[in-house]
Amino acid sequence: MNTAGQDELHRAALAANALALCYAEVVHELLARAGLQAGDIRAIGAHGQTVRHQPGTHDGIGYTLQLNQPALLAERTGIAVVADFRSRDVAAGGQGAPLVPAFHQQVFSQPGRDVAVLNLGGIANLSLLPADGAVRGFDCGPANVLLDLWCQQHLGQPYDTDGAWARGGQALPALLRCMLAEPFLALPPPKSTGRDLFHAAWLARCLQAASAADASAQDVQATLAEFTAQACARHLQRHAPQCELLIVCGGGALNGHLMARLQALLPRVSVQPSDRHGLPALQVEAAAFAWLAHQCLAGLPGNLPAVTGARGPRILGAIYPA
Known part of the structure; x- marks a missing residue:
């Protein structure tokens, strides 16, 4: 659609x-x-x-x-x-979009500490919750949309459980460079994206441009995981270099390989699933829209x-x- x-x-x-x-x-x-x-x-x-x-x-x-x-x-x-x-x-x-930063502020902000929340759904979006309370947020690229697509096409499975398939492959440097050259990644906030941009044809163009059309499917999956991790890490480093804690939610928080890559790319940041902060990773988005419904009924901005x-x-x- x-x-x-x-x-x-x-x-x-x-x-x-x-x-x-x-x-x-x-x-x-x-x-x-x-x-x-x-x-x-x-x-x-x-x-x-x-x-x-x-x-x-x-x-x-x-x-x-x-x-x-x-x-x-x-x-x-x-x-x-x-x-x-x-x-x-x-x-x-x-x-x-994103509409979740206001909810993230209510649930995950910590007094005197710079915190970020990364939602890894189909698309990745960051909420920046600095100690001064000046909340910001934006989409920073794909999360599971391309990973799941490639897994469905080549394994016949809905997703790569725990990132095990990607973990066993090798990221392809030329393909990764092509993906990271996507102009959306360099845009300043406010910005949002979706499957209108990151879809099968986008991936096919990257494979063609990187001469990777005949590459191992597992190596492409590893490259997609690395692309997601690097795009998210670069946005956090660019817009919140003092961040000490990254709380991860959404289905991507259950991807052990992706979480490990985020931690490796952000050695000075503690990368933790939202489960450790009172709300299971798969419930955060649903809770956010319940909160938005409450705001609407109360006549308050969302x-x-x-x-x-x-x-x-x-x-x-x-x-x-x-």
Whole structure:
């Protein structure tokens, strides 16, 4: 869905319905496990799945699109749903992303200490939480999107468990140089990216440019892991050289090889999973959007203009009553 396709509006609508039904099943299961009723829950924060993210482009405003059907989710769960978090920030001239730094500040900041939070989802994004409280944040490149893609294509597996496949390969210097030459990496914040840029065709171009089209698939995986680690490390060193602690969340925090490479590239920084700071790595993003839903219901801003580039604080999200 990040590239044009036949009858894509119809397929996107049906995919959104299917996604909302999956969400509803999960909600019902969680309620049953917790011994709660729908009426015990104030709201669901449902971000959906981003399929196009092009802020500031085309007409000077741009857009961001998430597959979601919050009305159907509210209907099937009997719980109010807060959704569409990014579009108001984009309308105010912002990137619409990342939106998690404000939440990271609430949960992970430490008085008198420079801390950074690295979310390794499909895309990698950094939240900089300096001791002076001047929070910043931005996307810094791909995290799992290309690693998972390559693993699916060559191993038939959804992801490289613990980075074991990449760990057994050798990074290819010419291919790594080509990847690190991506212009997005040199852009100053505010900036955000997604699968609109980092996709199969981007990887194919790098392989061709580096004469690596016939390289070992395992070595390409090792290079992709090194690319992710170096892109993240370079952004941290450039924008927060005094940082003492890097808290890592998202699926990439479970990739032992990637975590080891980050620590090796950042010898003066303590690289730790968010589990050691009170919130499991796979729950941080979900908790962030629950917090954003709370902000919306309370009539409070959810964005940080210094992060997204918006013209000012904005209440984010649209409410679909139960």
